[in-house]
Amino acid sequence: METISKDELASVKTVKMPRHVAIIMDGNGRWAKQKGKLRTFGHKAGVEAVRASVRFARTQHIESLTLFAFSSENWKRPQDEVSVLMELFKLVLTSEVKRLHKNGVRLRVIGDLSAFDAKLVSKIKDAEALTQHNTELQLNIAANYGGRWDIVMAAQGLAQQVVNGTMQVTDINEATFDQCTAFAHLPPLDLLIRTGGEQRISNFLLWQCAYAELYFTDTLWPDFNEDKFMEAVVDFSERQRRFGKISEQVI
Numbered sequence: 621m622e623t624i625s626k627d628e629l630a631s632v633k634t635v636k637m638p639r640h641v642a643i644i645m646d647g648n649g650r651w652a653k654q655k656g657k658l659r660t661f662g663h664k665a666g667v668e669a670v671r672a673s674v675r676f677a678r679t680q681h682i683e684s685l686t687l688f689a690f691s692s693e694n695w696k697r698p699q700d701e702v703s704v705l706m707e708l709f710k711l712v713l714t715s716e717v718k719r720l721h722k723n724g725v726r727l728r729v730i731g732d733l734s735a736f737d738a739k740l741v742s743k744i745k746d747a748e749a750l751t752q753h754n755t756e757l758q759l760n761i762a763a764n765y766g767g768r769w770d771i772v773m774a775a776q777g778l779a780q781q782v783v784n785g786t787m788q789v790t791d792i793n794e795a796t797f798d799q800c801t802a803f804a805h806l807p808p809l810d811l812l813i814r815t816g817g818e819q820r821i822s823n824f825l826l827w828q829c830a831y832a833e834l835y836f837t838d839t840l841w842p843d844f845n846e847d848k849f850m851e852a853v854v855d856f857s858e859r860q861r862r863f864g865k866i867s868e869q870v871i
């Protein structure tokens with residue numbers, strides 16, 4: 621992957637900022653292994669990259685940042701690793717929420733929370749309540765989230781409304797479906813970044829990726845920082861988004 625030098629970055633006159641960026645934070649395990657450490661060391665180091673990304677999004681006025689912290693498939697990892705991740709989420713929620721609040725960040729955790737222990741759910745609810753009126757940045761942590769789960773939940777929500785008689789089957793369309801997904805209240809997804817070298821979506825934001833730009837980097841998550849985020853945003857900014865139209869129509 622070609623990297624952008626500081627001079628090149630400085631020469632980019634106007635960077636068109638995405639409104640909503642999502643990141644698949646991949647590569648913690650490999651980063652740790654390269655250093656001869658346990659995989660969980662990589663997850664702990666990944667917290668600093670989370671901080672840097674939130675700082676970048678806030679200072680660059682990105683409206684919404686969604687981070688894929690734990691997929692519905694991650695439960696299949698060794699029990700020790702799952703436990704460390706759960707403890708890390710609790711720790712980060714405890715240590716970071718005050719600072720997020722002070723900086724005007726609204727925190728939401730999106731996913732099926734029923735699988736998490738009561739203490740973690742209570743910390744999540746407290747953090748969401750404390751930050752609910754903040755408007756500087758919408759920070760969404762996808763936890764026990766899966767794109768297919770989101771689609772199934774939306775389908776159930778619509779079916780329930782039809783059963784209740786508040787909606788006709790013919791009222792089901794892309795807009796009403798979209799309104800029933802977990803990200804309905806957020807700006808449309810503009811840019812999906814995946815670190816760690818793999819080029820796949822891994823059941824993340826399937827519905828929301830329809831017109832998102834995809835950006836893959838070999839950088840392992842703990843090495844991701846504000847400069848790397850800027851490189852992704854500059855790359856996004858230089859793309860032409862046609863939404864099905866031809867080039868001449870969108871210039």
Ligand code: FPP
Pocket residue numbers: 645646647648649650651663664666667670687688689690691694705708709712761816841
């Ligand atoms: C993927 O790397 C990373 C995760 C499953 C966990 C992400 C968690 C953090 C960055 C910690 C804190 C986050 C928050 C939001 C509090 P991997 O383990 O799949 O890496 P590998 O592909 O090298 O094995």
